[in-house]
Amino acid sequence: MTTEPAFCSVRELGKLLRSGEVTAVGLARYFLGRLEEVGRPLNAVAAVTPQRAMDEAALADSELARGLDRGPLHGIPYGLKDIIAAPGAPTTWGAAPFRDQVLDCESTLGERLRNAGAVLLGKLATVELAGGMGYDHPDASLTGPALNPWDTSTWAGGSSSGPAAATAAGAVPFSIGSDTGGSIMMPSAWTGITGLRPTYGRVSRAGAMTLSWSLDRLGPMCRNADDCGLVLEAIAGPDPRDPSSLTEPYRYSGRAARRDHFRIGVVAGSFDGVQDEIRANFESAVASFAEMGTVDEVALPDFPYKEVAEVIMAAEISAAFDDFLDSGRASELAAGKASFYRLAATALPARDYIRAQRIRRHIVAALDELARQFDALVAPMLGIVATPAAESFTGPLGVAYPQQVNLASVTTGMPSVSVPSGLGRGGLPTAVQLLGARLSENTLLDAACALEARTGWAAHPPAFSP
Amino acid sequence: MRGGAGQAPDADIAALATRLIMQSHGAVVAEADVNELERAVLALVQATHALRRYPLRNSDEPMTVNGRGPGERA
Numbered sequence: 001m002t003t004e005p006a007f008c009s010v011r012e013l014g015k016l017l018r019s020g021e022v023t024a025v026g027l028a029r030y031f032l033g034r035l036e037e038v039g040r041p042l043n044a045v046a047a048v049t050p051q052r053a054m055d056e057a058a059l060a061d062s063e064l065a066r067g068l069d070r071g072p073l074h075g076i077p078y079g080l081k082d083i084i085a086a087p088g089a090p091t092t093w094g095a096a097p098f099r100d101q102v103l104d105c106e107s108t109l110g111e112r113l114r115n116a117g118a119v120l121l122g123k124l125a126t127v128e129l130a131g132g133m134g135y136d137h138p139d140a141s142l143t144g145p146a147l148n149p150w151d152t153s154t155w156a157g158g159s160s161s162g163p164a165a166a167t168a169a170g171a172v173p174f175s176i177g178s179d180t181g182g183s184i185m186m187p188s189a190w191t192g193i194t195g196l197r198p199t200y201g202r203v204s205r206a207g208a209m210t211l212s213w214s215l216d217r218l219g220p221m222c223r224n225a226d227d228c229g230l231v232l233e234a235i236a237g238p239d240p241r242d243p244s245s246l247t248e249p250y251r252y253s254g255r256a257a258r259r260d261h262f263r264i265g266v267v268a269g270s271f272d273g274v275q276d277e278i279r280a281n282f283e284s285a286v287a288s289f290a291e292m293g294t295v296d297e298v299a300l301p302d303f304p305y306k307e308v309a310e311v312i313m314a315a316e317i318s319a320a321f322d323d324f325l326d327s328g329r330a331s332e333l334a335a336g337k338a339s340f341y342r343l344a345a346t347a348l349p350a351r352d353y354i355r356a357q358r359i360r361r362h363i364v365a366a367l368d369e370l371a372r373q374f375d376a377l378v379a380p381m382l383g384i385v386a387t388p389a390a391e392s393f394t395g396p397l398g399v400a401y402p403q404q405v406n407l408a409s410v411t412t413g414m415p416s417v418s419v420p421s422g423l424g425r426g427g428l429p430t431a432v433q434l435l436g437a438r439l440s441e442n443t444l445l446d447a448a449c450a451l452e453a454r455t456g457w458a459a460h461p462p463a464f465s466p
Numbered sequence: 467m468r469g470g471a472g473q474a475p476d477a478d479i480a481a482l483a484t485r486l487i488m489q490s491h492g493a494v495v496a497e498a499d500v501n502e503l504e505r506a507v508l509a510l511v512q513a514t515h516a517l518r519r520y521p522l523r524n525s526d527e528p529m530t531v532n533g534r535g536p537g538e539r540a
Contacts, residue, residue: 214529307516314510328494337502343491344506347483352514357528359520364529 006034006170007461010076010227013173017064017075024064024075028057028119031077031172035121038464039171042152043144044162046082048122049089053077056119063117072230072253074117079172081163082123083130083209084218086110093209094141094159095128097329107207108239109176109218116234124175125162130183132211132317133330134338138389141334145389148191149464150428154386155393157187163221164191169464174222174231178208180215181309182406185433188221188418189381192429194448194458195221196228198236199438200413202250206241212316213244214357215309215410224458225417225448229253232441248439258446259453262293262375267300267405270379277424282380285421285432288454289378289447298377301366305407308356308363312411315353318345360411367412371437376447378434379405381418385428405435415441419448420457429457476515480508 005013005027016022032050039045060075085091085103092098110120125143127135138145138155146161148154149169156165160177164187167175177184179197188195196219203218210216220231229252236250266286271279289295318325321342330339371377383403387393409416416435424430432451436444452458474482484504488495495503 304516304520307513310513311510311517314513326491326494331494337499340495340499340503340506341509343487343495343503344483344510346491347487347507348510348514352517354528355514355517355522357530358522358526359517360529361527362520 005030007223007459008173009223010072010173010230013076014072014074024057024060024119025054027075028053028077028121031121034171035079035166038169039166042147042149042156042165042169043141044125044146044156044165044169044171046092046094046123046125046143046162047089049086049120052088053119053121056114060117060119070115070117071234073113073234075119076173077119077121078113079121079124079163079166079175080110081160081175081177082126083178084109084176085207086120086123089123091123092142093129094126094143095333096142097324097332099142105207108204108241109235110207112235112237118234121172124166124172127159127161128333128335129321130178130180130209130211131159132180132321133333133335134341135335136338137335137392139334140338147389148386148428149462150192151386151426152464153388154428155190155389157190157386159183160187160221164188164193167191167193167221167223168462170461174220174227176218177221179217179219180211181313181410184219184221185381185406185416185418189431190386190429192420192457192460192462193221193223194225194228194420194452195219195418196232196441196445197409197416198232198441199246199415201244201246202232202236202441204237204239204242204245206239210320212313212320214312214316224452225419225445228417229442229445250441252442252445255442257449258443259450260292262289262447262450263373264289264293264295264447265298265370265374265377266295267377267379268297270403270405274380274383275385275425278380278383278385278430281422281424281430282432285451285455286378288451292450298370298374300404300408301363301370303359303363303366305363305404305411308359309407309410311348311352311356312360314342314345315348318342363408364412367408367414368437371414371435371440375443376434376436377405378432379403381406381431381433385424385426385430405433409435414438415444417444417448419451420460421455422457476508476511480504480511483507483511
């Protein structure tokens with residue numbers, strides 16, 4: 001292998017494969033090695049699936065050799081967040097009470113990636129139960145705190161910690177994460193990768209752990225926005241196994257991508273209180289957008305986003321885990337006492353949950369009307385850079401995260417993407433979030449690609465060596 | 467679990483709700499942790515209290531558990 005593939009994009013790896021410079025088996029072997037050498041020291045790996053990886057890679061080589069090309073992901077290795085089942089591998093949900101759990105079924109998403117020719121390398125670390133029981137410390141994971149490859153004394157974020165750390169460190173070309181309250185967006189921002197939280201229902205959740213039926217989403221975490229589009233194309237679509245899945249088809253490749261004339265709405269007040277470097281990087285991103293189209297300041301409609309999200313999560317998560325909570329086994333979690341926030345929901349009246357869902361309908365209507373006037377609403381993704389891996393994050397995150405724009409996407413199911421915007425305090429990544437109307441992923445990704453092309457930050461690997 | 471106008475303060479409601487939870491789940495919460503549970507209950511009480519301030523009409527329908535409204539196709 002003459003080309004170093006660790007930080008190649010999916011498209012670049014595809015070119016190497018089709019030119020014969022690399023083979024799928026060679027790539028699988030190379031990235032399995034990267035997972036061991038780079039991923040494990042970062043606490044990013046839950047389990048590797050080497051036999052499956054080599055079998056799928058050999059099949060990909062054989063198919064490509066005889067002219068059967070399954071598309072951009074054919075022969076490309078990837079990793080799954082360990083809340084998503086895969087046959088033959090443990091699915092621990094990152095939690096001690098489930099450390100021996102084996103779910104011998106394939107997720108719909110895994111089936112689709114296999115049909116696209118992608119090569120599963122293994123399962124990547126997650127905060128226990130995808131953070132659903134609550135946690136206030138990075139070590140709330142069966143694999144320990146996921147370390148940030150930009151500075152291993154800091155945390156990679158959560159709950160899709162392993163996908164973020166492994167993708168940022170060049171241990172996998174792309175990964176799949178899950179997001180209920182920001183779990184794709186936040187670690188993507190802190191590790192300098194591009195994360196896409198698709199429209200609610202775009203991607204089937206069959207085979208993935210349920211946290212919150214009306215909020216859970218799965219999505220790609222990649223080196224750049226273009227890769228996110230390629231992966232989303234492979235995994236999107238209706239699925240009878242997930243009654244929430246949308247019927248609308250999704251196509252990313254084979255269309256004329258936009259690179260300018262974007263109408264951007266900058267959310268007023270969204271950078272109040274953020275670190276100076278984050279604000280400066282955000283203003284630089286806005287200036288880039290201004291050169292490519294129009295930029296207007298907009299006010300986010302006034303709603304109790306945080307409280308709506310809190311009450312819905314409390315009710316749905318405690319319902320999804322009611323047997324677990326009743327069993328007392330939550331005390332075995334690393335953040336066992338945090339589960340009291342879910343136990344508290346046993347005294348939550350049904351009408352309060354329904355009230356939250358009634359307000360949510362108003363939020364959806366107002367945000368949809370606003371988002372349709374723009375190609376993207378933009379704001380800094382987070383107000384602070386990655387926090388120390390050895391410290392509680394209750395204080396700083398409580399102030400700066402989650403922000404209203406993130407919660408607007410969480411509660412409405414609208415798509416959003418986290419795009420690197422530069423480096424901030426301590427040389428750690430900063431990011432901008434782009435929020436769009438329902439089903440507007442292609443517009444968002446086009447805007448993200450255009451921003452990435454201007455800034456060059458998406459191609460910037462961390463200076464990490466194990 | 468509500469501290470609306472004319473009702474008890476949030477802290478009193480949280481204390482009462484905590485006692486109810488301890489009656490049903492006392493086996494899974496140690497006595498030493500009751501204060502922590504009560505703090506969690508209070509946070510939720512305050513969140514529901516904030517929702518009460520948002521005006522709704524009688525006819526306003528909820529989103530459903532799969533993120534859609536009644537009658538909407540999944």
